[in-house]
Amino acid sequence: MIQRTPFADTFTYVLMALGFVLLIGPFIVILAGASQTLQQVNSVPFRFVPQDHLLENAAAAWSRASLGTAMMNSLIMASLVTVGKVALSACTAFAIVFFRTPLKHFFFWMVFITLMLPLEVRVVPTYAVAADLFQPFRLLIAALTGIEVSVEWNLLNSYAGLTLPLIATATGTFLYRQFFMTLPDELAEAARMDGSGPARFFFDMLLPLSRTNMLALTTIMFVYGWNQYLWPLLMITDPAYKTTMMSLVALLPSENGTPDWNVTLAGSLIIMAPPLIVVAVLQRWFIRGLVATEK
C-alpha cells in the first residue's frame, strides 16, 4: 500500500464488493434456491436466504439423475485423465529435453500442432476412430500390402473410450519441458558420472524434483477432466457409464411438468462441488498450474 486516502479506499472496497456480488452472487442464488421448497424457489421476488430443505432436495436430485453412478464415473474419468496427462507429459518432455536425437524437434512439433486441433473441429472422425480403433491400421495395411485384416476394437461405452482420446496434452508437455530446461546441466552430468542411466535418472531424480509441477498440473487437469462435456456425450449411450455432465439434462425440470428448480439447483450444486473443492483447497497449486501452462 503506497498511500491511504479514505475516499480511494472506500471506492476500492465498493469495487471489490461489486466483484463479490457478480462472481459469488450466483453461488449464493444456487445455494439459496437449492435449499428452498418448490413454492419458495418459484416465488417472485426471489428470496436470497437459504432455508433448511437442502438435504431433501439433494436426495431427490441424487436419485432423479442417478448421481451416484455419475459421480463415480466422473471421478474415475477425471482421475484417469489426470494421471494419464501427467505421466505422458513428463515422459514426452523427458524425451524432448534430455536426449541428443534428431527426433526431438519432430516430437515437439507433433505435440505443438495438436493445440490447433480442438475436439470440436475434428469430432466426427475422432468418434469414428474411437468406434473402430484399428480402422487406421487396417486401411494402412490394406493400402500397403493389399491384405484385409479384420481386427476390431470398439471404445464406445468404456472408460478407455472416455479417457484415451483426451490424454494427449500439449500444455502439460510444455510445462514439463519448461521445468526440465530450468534444471542445471550439472544435475544430469552428475547422475551420469555416478553411473545412473537415463531411466533411473528420470524416475529417481526428475520425478521427485518435479513434485511441485506435478501437483499444479494435477489440479488443473482434474478440473479439466471433470468438466468434459462433448466427448462423454458422444461416447456413452450406456447409463452405467454416464458422467455428471451428462446427467445435467436429467436434472432439468421437464418442459410442462413441475418447475422443481430447487431439486435441479441442488443437483447442480452436487455436480459443481468436486472441482470447486479442488480449486478452493488447492488454490495455490491451481493458480500456479494455470499461470505456468500459459507460458
Next chain:
Amino acid sequence: MDKRAVFKSWWLPILFALPQIALILLFFYWPAVAVMRWAFTLEPPFGGAAEFVGWANFQDVFADPFYWNSVGVSLIFAFCGTASTIVVGLVLALAVDRQLPGSGLFRFLYILPYAIAGPAAGMAFRFILSPERGLMASVNAVFPDFWNPAKYGSHALVLVIVIFAWKWAGYTFIFLLAGLQSVPRALTEAAAMDGAGPIRRAVDIQIPMLAPTLFFLLVIMMTEGFVGADTFGIVHHTTGGGPNHGTEVMVFRIVDEAFKGLNYSGASAQSIVLIGLIMVFTFIQFRFIEKRVHYK
C-alpha cells in the same frame, strides 16, 4: 534447447515419447486428415466411393446464410465475452492490488467460478436469469417482456455471454493481478509522490505496463470464445443454439451439422475454416510470447 541433451540412447527417447505420439497420431492427426478428405469430397447419397469435388463444399458453406449467421454470432460472442471478462478482471485486479485489509479473501473468492463447467453454470443461470422466476422475474413484473431468452435470440445471446464472462473473469483476474504485481513499485511510488491519485496511477502507469498481459489475454480469450470447449458446452446446454439460431456459434453449428444433419462434408469445410482461424491466433500468440521472453 540443444546443450542440455546428455543421454545418447537412440531408442529410449522413442520409447518415452511413443505413448503420447501414438495417441496423438490416432486421435488428432488421423481425424484431421479425415476432415481434410471430407472437406474436398462428397459421399454419393446412395453409397459408393466418395467423389472429389474440389472447393464445392466450401462454396456451399459460404453460400449458406445460416453459416454467416453463425459467424456473426461467434464474432459477437467472442468480442463481447472477451471485452467483459477483461474489463471485470482488470477492475478487480486493480482493486485487489491495492492490498487493503481483506483483499486476500476477495482474491480467493474471485477465482472460484473458473472451477465450474460451462454447461453446469449454464443450467444454474437458466434459473438465475429465467424470465419467470429467479432474479429477472421481478423486472419482468414491472416491464412485461423486458427479458425473455427463450423467445428472443438477442436475449439468449446476452445470457450465454454472461455465463461465459462469469466463468472466465476470474481467469483474467489472476493473470492481470500477477501482471500488476510485477509493475515496479518504484514507479507507482514516484507517481504517488508527484501527487498522482490511485485512478491516475492506474490509467497512466499500471494499465500501460500491463499491455503485454492484456494483449496475451485478448488472444487467449478470443480463441476460447471462438473454439473453446466451454463455448460449445454453454451454448449446447443453455440454449441449444436457439431460439431461431440466435446463439448458434460456429463450433455448435459444426457439431450440430455433423451429428444431427449428417452433413460431414459441410461440417468438415467449416472445421477447416475454423482451424485456419486458430492457426492465426496461435501464430500471433507465439510471436508475442517470443518477444516477451527476449524482453526479459
